Amino acid sequence: MTPDLDPQTDLSFTRTLAAPRSLIWECWTDPKHIPHFFVPAPHKVTAVDIDLRVGGRFDTTFEVEGNAMENHGVYLEVVPGEKLVFTDAYTEGWKPAPEPFMTAILLLSDAPGGGTTYTAIARHRNPEARKAHEEMGFLDGWGTVATQLETYARSLMP
Secondary structure: OOOOOOOOOOEEEEEEOOOOOHHHHHHHHOOOOHHHHHOOOEEEEEEEEEEEOOEEEEEEEEEOOOOOEOOOEEEEEOOOOOOEEOOOOOOOEEEEOOOOOOEEEEEEOOHHHHEEEHHHHHOOHHHHHHHHHHHHHHHHHHHHHHHHHHHHHHHHOO
């Protein structure tokens, strides 16, 4: 079920990935997989720390053009195999972040032929943050991540 989207503050896309939902879920929830797809190449993930539970951490460090970028977040909702909701508005222990950017919602369902219907939603605190994310290249960036995820997940298939 897709949540109601607010065109003023939400960005989203849906794509069918040619990999089973269980494998897409594993890629998103096992820290060893995150570096293989989570940021558009040539940028890379250099550290991941996941505590997969509501209130647990989802922390990543990226390297972008030689600069380290730390991202600290927390899971708001975890529905195994179906839904992940995480945000940078809080860190572990429900500590408010000084400059939150967005909440991400990932929805997974079975697609015909054994693939996965993959919906990514980015919710922002105001229209200005949404616009900034769109102008940063939300569709291209998150689309690239979805393509990298699909390619990586397929490489894990027997």
